[in-house]
Amino acid sequence: MISLALLPVGLMAILQTRNVTEKARRNAELALLAMVEQSALQERLVIQRAFGVADGIAEIAPEIEGDVDQCTAQLAGIAERSQRFSFIGIVDTEGNMECSSTGTQMNVKESENYYGFLGSREPSISVVSRPSVTRSPVISVAVPILSGDQLDGHVLISIPHHTLSPPEQDDKEAAMALKDIVTFNSKGDVLSFRGGEEFRPERLPAGLNLAALTTDTSNAFSSLNRLGQDRIYSVVPIQNGQLFVLGIWDAQSGLAEQIVGRYPQLIFPILMWLVSLAVVIGAIHHLVLRHVRSLRRQMVRFARDRALQEPKTVNEMPTELREIQTSFSTMAYSIMQDEANLEDAVREKNVLIREIHHRVKNNLQLISSIVNMQIRNVESPEAKEILRRVQDRVLSLATIHRDLYQSNSxxxxxxxxxxxxxxxxxxxxxxxxxxxxxxxxxxxxxxxxxxxxxxxxxxxxxxxxxxxxxxxxxxxxxxxxxxxxxxxxxxxxxxxxxxxxxxxxxxxxxxxxxxxxxxxxxxxxxxxxxxxxxxxxxxxxxxxxxxxxxxxxxx
Structure with a gap:
């Protein structure tokens, strides 16, 4: 009954705890997403600048493509001024590249790292591990050159990996919890990886790949990686569905811990319920149980020894229990008085019975003496024998009555x-x-x-x-x-x-x-x-x- 009475309070506590936990979880997710965005800010700015430069070159490409030397000089100047781009080139619809910042002329279709951007009217981004020109890993941005509805070619810009190293985290605790930052495109190609080392797929969620993590909105979730480790994953889109940043966090430290939760949501309502139950039980013991036990001990002692002792805590009893205590004391005194009266009556009855047997015995002995006197006065032997037999029977009766009044069994x-x-x-x-x-x-x-x-x-x-x-x-x-x-x-x-x-x-x-x-x-x-x-x-x-x-x- 106490548990049922406390159930509504427990349910309210569960709801409040769930709301607070949900808010804390959402705030932690937003904090993680913000930190991921901050960590990928440099990549976003460089790649967005690359897309902006490519858009600008695509606008002037029809004017500068006719003069290869002038086109090469302009592209080289743009690459030199940006200090972020290792290569800029213009490719026609057949894959021929005659104008580039390095003066290289080639057909990109024949390149072993060609990734098929020709014919696409949408901007794209990919990673090239061994490009034909720079020979070091780069992120390649491709923007189409359009004349009305006609596709005339693409502008290619290469961004070296080393220029995309993420900045150091100001929050040391967050930096310790942050395990990896991965930049990838919509196809699941890794564009950059924190530390510059090769990305290992074992760090991804079990059963998922990078292509499956693409999303239109920022998202955070907890899962085990392919090594069985508990991790928090936060995904942030940073370039029109083409570029994404994945943050991988240790679920047992930092802000990530607030998402998975260090303690179950029910722990605090259960603790509150247990404390309330303990308080109620303590109150019941103090107000009821100890007095009931005391009354029970009095009843047992009275039933066994007919001993009655008033409890010391009678003034601390509730009114109802005090009335029960008073009624029991009155009943006990009445029972002892009735038993005393009964004992007196039984004792008096035993005395009377013994007196009766004693008087009967005396009367029988008197009769025996009279018979004995008659025996002495009778001369006939037969009469004497008969009277002696009568006397024997009278004495036997007297003996029996003597034992009856002396008996206490x-x-x-x-x-x-x-x-x-x-x-x-x-x-x-x-x-x-x-x-x-x-x-x-x-x-x-x-x-x-x-x-x-x-x-x-x-x-x-x-x-x-x-x-x-x-x-x-x-x-x-x-x-x-x-x-x-x-x-x-x-x-x-x-x-x-x-x-x-x-x-x-x-x-x-x-x-x-x-x-x-x-x-x-x-x-x-x-x-x-x-x-x-x-x-x-x-x-x-x-x-x-x-x-x-x-x-x-x-x-």
Whole structure:
């Protein structure tokens, strides 16, 4: 969103940069073209003077051609006074030259450097590397002699190369960037070259020759030369489509650098966009992000440790964030207060529950004492046995309630401890000193909720009482009882009790213990397996530990 918001500014900067770059490029082109024109000024003046002198001679040629000596003398005087021309001659339409500044008479058609100006009605210019007269490279200017519409011949003027050496540049930087200056005609013939050495085509643009560079207007462009070097080329026409000057510049220095550009046009808008983006991001961080992070740290700390600390920068927050901070602080204090009230309520409820179990335990012990008093007053052995069994069951219930009010495991009861206690108490009450019983136990610490802990403990107590009642030894062997309470796979819990059976006749019981065991198994929703063999009696109870299910009145 920030980038999109800054996009119009970036586009305006791109347009402005492009306009400024285009103006700078155009100014650099004009400067290069002006420097090329200045460098070729001497060639232009000499060649223009040659054309002017040739035009003048063409006007008087019909008058002076009749007298060869007079014509030769006049042409020699013109060449001497100009000090720029090495040769001046008049050629007829057949190529015969009888009048020249050097007195030479010849037919130009037979010359090896004849370039075909005969028959042309337009002025022309060419380069002659080895002329027949001067023997040194010259630039030859040919102007037609016209009598009305009739062509009578041509005036030839030769300009030595050494007279066209370009002047030194005043701008040293520009002089270093300027690599070559080439003067050429419309046919692509090199007329002069800076330094006087032979021109090499490798310096031209790749894929172009001099004839392809002719133009009616001044022009500048960048390109790679045939050697792969980056160059700026500026072309200036200086003589009516007949003469052109080519300037070759190093693209990496001087004014030429402004045409190709040292840096891309997008660099400054991109930099401006990045700076603006950095400013906006810094402002967002200072005004929003750091406060949001501080608020997040407070929330994490409060969720983990219930610790609340006011930030130091609360006065620097924007109004909206300050309101959020205030709302969070109010909510946090309210949550801590509600949790404190809940903890007090839970603590009070636990105290009441423990008090209830404690009172139940005391009442059961009181009932046990009353039953015990009744046992002492009863004379019938059968009645005493029945009352003692009742007393055992009451004491088992009292033991369970004692453990319930002493438990601090979120309502869970260690049933393993309860079973250990009831087994020990049952063995102690029902044991006979003359006939000891060996107890083998494998009881794990298994936690159950009271809904299952109470019936399981009572079931274990009844099973232990029955075992002590009917335990015996075959053939005078040892008497034993094996008890185990272990956790199976998943939530499965297994209680197993077995005892040996002796040869002596078993005591006759009322069957109340068996009925109670079945009732407690139904409460546990357990599977009850009984194995009654001649030498062993085994009881196995298998059930699943129940999860806590809250009652509707708990809410």
């Amino acid at each position: 979120a309502g869970l009861v260690n049933v393993g401890n309860l079973i250990n206690e009831v087994i020990e108490k049952s063995v102690h009450i029902g044991s006979d000193q003359s006939k000891p019983v060996q107890i083998e136990s494998d009881i794990e610490d298994i936690m159950l909720y009271p809904d299952q802990a109470v019936p399981m403990s009572l079931l274990a107590a009844e099973a232990a009482t029955n075992a002590m009642k009917y335990v015996g030894a075959a053939n005078g062997g040892d008497r034993w009882i094996k008890v185990s309470f272990v956790a199976g796979e998943g939530k499965t819990r297994v209680f197993h009790l077995s005892n040996c059976v002796g040869d002596e006749p078993a005591m006759q019981g009322t069957g109340m213990g068996t009925k109670l065991i079945k009732a407690f198994a139904i409460q546990l929703d357990a599977k009850l397996d009984v194995e009654d063999q001649p030498d062993e009696y085994a009881l196995t109870v298998t059930f699943d530990a129940a999860d806590f299910i809250a009652q509707a009145e708990s809410y």
